[in-house]
Every structure is written in structure tokens, then in C-alpha cells.
Amino acid sequence: xxxxxxxxxxxxxxxxxxxxxxxxxxxxxxxxxxxxxxxxxxxxxxxxxxxxxxxxxxxxxxxxxxxxxxxxxxxxxxxxxxxxxxxxxxxxxxxxxxxxxxxxxxxxxxxxxxxxxxxxxxxxxxxxxxxxxxx
Numbered sequence: 001x002x003x004x005x006x007x008x009x010x011x012x013x014x015x016x017x018x019x020x021x022x023x024x025x026x027x028x029x030x031x032x033x034x035x036x037x038x039x040x041x042x043x044x045x046x047x048x049x050x051x052x053x054x055x056x057x058x059x060x061x062x063x064x065x066x067x068x069x070x071x072x073x074x075x076x077x078x079x080x081x082x083x084x085x086x087x088x089x090x091x092x093x094x095x096x097x098x099x100x101x102x103x104x105x106x107x108x109x110x111x112x113x114x115x116x117x118x119x120x121x122x123x124x125x126x127x128x129x130x131x132x133x134x135x
Contacts, residue, residue, distance in 0.1 A: 008112035009044035077101035
């Protein structure tokens with residue numbers, strides 16, 4: 001079985017800016033059974049969508065994914081990741097620290113466009129296929 005994949009908000013946002021349907025693209029290119037999400041990704045993606053049908057479609061899609069629980073232990077892991085990255089001179093955002101901690105907890109890869117995740121030890125990072133990530 002393949003590793004779970006946490007789809008970062010940067011991927012959803014990129015696809016929507018290209019006027020692509022993230023649900024259709026993810027179904028086409030990934031085993032959607034393995035896709036997972038976390039509260040921070042849901043917040044970042046869903047808050048910015050103005051079209052109610054698009055938001056509802058993404059909410060339904062995300063509801064089919066395993067939601068990585070957020071608890072005190074996860075927050076402590078995120079704090080540790082953020083603090084270490086700052087001490088190393090390559091700080092990552094608080095939101096990305098939380099998403100990275102979520103992925104690490106689940107043993108998931110992160111599908112992202114954000115280089116912050118490359119600086120997280122032990123985290124496997126995936127990129128969109130090049131034809132979907134071109135300017």
C-alpha cells in the first residue's frame with residue numbers, strides 16, 4: 001500500500017487559480033484512497049473560496065479523507081518543528097509546521113508547492129506533475 005498523502009493548501013489554490021477542478025485533478029493523478037487532510041489545510045483552502053458550489057464540492061471531497069486529529073501532542077510537535085527551523089536559520093511558517101507535524105504523525109507524504117516542507121527532517125515531499133505546476 002502506498003503512503004498516505006497530505007495535500008497542502010498550496011496545491012488546491014494553485015489548481016483553482018489555473019481554473020482546474022482540484023477534485024478531478026487529484027482523482028486523475030493520485031490514489032484518492034490514500035489522501036488525507038488536516039484542519040489547517042481545510043481552513044486555508046475553504047476560507048478563500050467565494051463560490052458556494054465550489055466550496056461545498058471541496059468540503060464533500062475533504063470529508064471523504066481521513067482527518068488527522070489535532071490535539072495537544074500535535075501542537076507540541078508543530079512548536080518543536082517551528083522552533084528547530086528557526087534555530088537552524090531556515091524558519092518555516094507556523095501553519096506549515098502544523099501541517100508537517102500532521103503528516104509526520106500519519107506517516108504521510110506532503111504534496112505541496114511550498115519549499116518550507118523540504119526543510120522538515122524525515123518528511124517525504126511530493127510535487128505536482130510539471131504540466132500542472134507551470135506558470
